[in-house]
Amino acid sequence: MFDVVVVGGGPSGATAAEDLAREGHNVALLDREGRIKPCGGAIPPRLIADFAIPDDQLIAKVTTARMISPTGRRVDIPIENGFVGMVDRKDFDPFLRDRAVAAGARGLTGTFLRIDRENDGRDRFVVYRDKATGAETRVRTRLVIGADGAKSRVAAQEIPGGDRTPLVFAYHEIIAAPPANDTYDPARCDVIYDGRISPDFYGWVFPHGASASVGMGTYHPDIDLKHATAALRAASGLAGCETLRREGAPIPLKPLRSWDNGRDTVVAGDAAGVVAPSSGEGIYYAMVGGRCAASAAAAVLASGRTSDLALARKFFMREHRTVFRVLGRMQSAYYRSDARRERFVSLCHDVDVQTLTFEAYMNKRLVKARPLAHLKIGFKNLAHLAGLVQETHV
Structure with missing residues (x-):
């Protein structure tokens, strides 16, 4: 009993x-x-602290997140005063x-x-x-x-x-990680917002120490997940890396x-x-x-x-x-087209957005200590959605 x-x-x-x-x-x-669930494996500091995760479970420590737009715009967001742990x-x-x-x-x-x-x-x-x-x-x-x-x-x-x-269908391949180079950094997570990879979600390249997770997700059951992941690997310079595992699963x-x-x-x-x-x-x-x-x-x-x-x-x-609620509205606003994804990555270039985003991610709560920054972000968000911001590519 x-x-x-x-x-x-x-x-x-x-x-x-x-x-x-x-x-x-x-x-x-x-x-x-x-059974192994397809997962990028990122865990924030609050999880590590709240659930007493030992350091030997962390196969990598990420200090930068890179957002990549449909036109190839790259926005690097440093993780200041800490790191995001990666697990397999x-x-x-x-x-x-x-x-x-x-x-x-x-x-x-x-x-x-x-x-x-x-x-x-x-x-x-x-x-x-x-x-x-x-x-x-x-x-x-x-x-x-x-x-x-x-x-x-x-x-x-x-x-x-x-x-x-409602489910997103996720798929990833665990590959042997290449040496650090111009396109791959073992201390950086790449998030790719590109309709050619996923028409309604995103693709990712996450370092796992000696290996890396490369995958994508989508609501659309008719999308060929393996083909999209192969395209992502090719675009990220990872096509020639050895494939160690392939895993797929629905995610709510x-x-x-x-x-x-x-x-x-x-x-x-x-x-x-x-x-x-x-x-x-x-x-x-x-x-x-x-x-x-x-x-x-x-x-x-x-x-x-x-x-x-x-x-x-x-x-x-x-x-x-x-x-x-906030993340749901953001997905609805920005994931519906490549034009919206382009503006989302542009918004990520803003220092206020970067700071508050990572404060919220690392600590798992919306930060209320900076009301002026929240107000500024609200106006910037509306400007980007309305197309009032002039795009400059980096």
């Missing part, structure tokens, strides 16, 4: 399992294993799962099938297919946290609207309206749709979502009130709703 079964062992599920185990709860962490999900996710198990969670390996309820719903069982035996197995639990990804079976079966989340970009079923199940991470619009950043928000789900589950276990499951979404949105 478990207090909580966490379904999915990515950053969100592993964080939820570890938090609950450290609080003394009887927790199981069910994961399929062997093939190592990072197992590290988080192992840490959860070391804290006291019981690891289970298999594929989630469903939740069975008996005795008028008072007895609950998570049913999964055991990876080792292939047998249908079930474990009894009081609560379930679904952290099983963008196409979450838990969300689809248990959460209203959980099967209708809109939080679900409800994260729980009101009785015994709550979702987190990609299953709840918490990937940041515009940037596509997911690791930090997944781990925060896992922590919020764990807090909500602990509240239910303490109080007996199943309505406390709603605290997961409430806790998360209280801190991050405004950021998600």
Whole structure:
């Protein structure tokens, strides 16, 4: 009999399992294993601090972000007084799962099938297919946290609207990194806004130490992701680099309206749709979502009130709703055409924009200490959207 079964062992599920185990709860962490999510791997300093990520998990430290427009305009944004850490999900996710198990969670390996309820719903069982035996197995639990990804079976079966989340299709190739040169810098993330690579999102080249992640995302299912990534590699001077891995997966970009079923199940991470619009950043928000789900589950276990499951979404949105709203509006305004993307990269050249953007990214909150800068940015934003700013190419 478990207090909580966490379904999915990515950053969100592993964080939820570890938090609950450290609080003394009887927790199981069910994961399929062997699956690596396509991910640029960027984690900000706040994540490193809040979740005690050791330095040996960082395969690179990025000090510059380069924005590249459809016409080739390049805007370099320095990361002052710090860095953005880079992780490789093939190592990072197992590290988080192992840490959860070391804290006291019981690891289970298999594929989630469903939740069975008996005795008028008072007895609950998570049913999964055991990876080792292939047998249908079930474990009894009081609560379930679904952290099983963008196409979450838990969300689809248990959460209203959980099967209708809009998705971006992401694909990347992990390549052997070349030596530093005119087009590749092992301490710089390149973000490419070009309709020839992605008509509605962006492409990226992110350093991973001895390797690099090169990929793109799009809403359009008819786009050839591999062809677009090959074009990106060619444009970035990386076509001749050895390909080490290829990975693809859907990524949600809109939080679900409800994260729980009101009785015994709550979702987190990609299953709840918490990937940041515009940037596509997911690791930090997944781990925060896992922590919020764990807090909500602990509240239910303490109080007996199943309505406390709603605290997961409430806790998360209280801190991050405004950021998600602003990023969503920015994506809607600037990602719709190459002309808009050109103006977006031009806007990134502004020092006020750079400063506030990275303050918000590094600390994960909108900075309110500089109201004049916010006002200036508002006017600049309108000027760029209206086409009143004369483009100068660098």
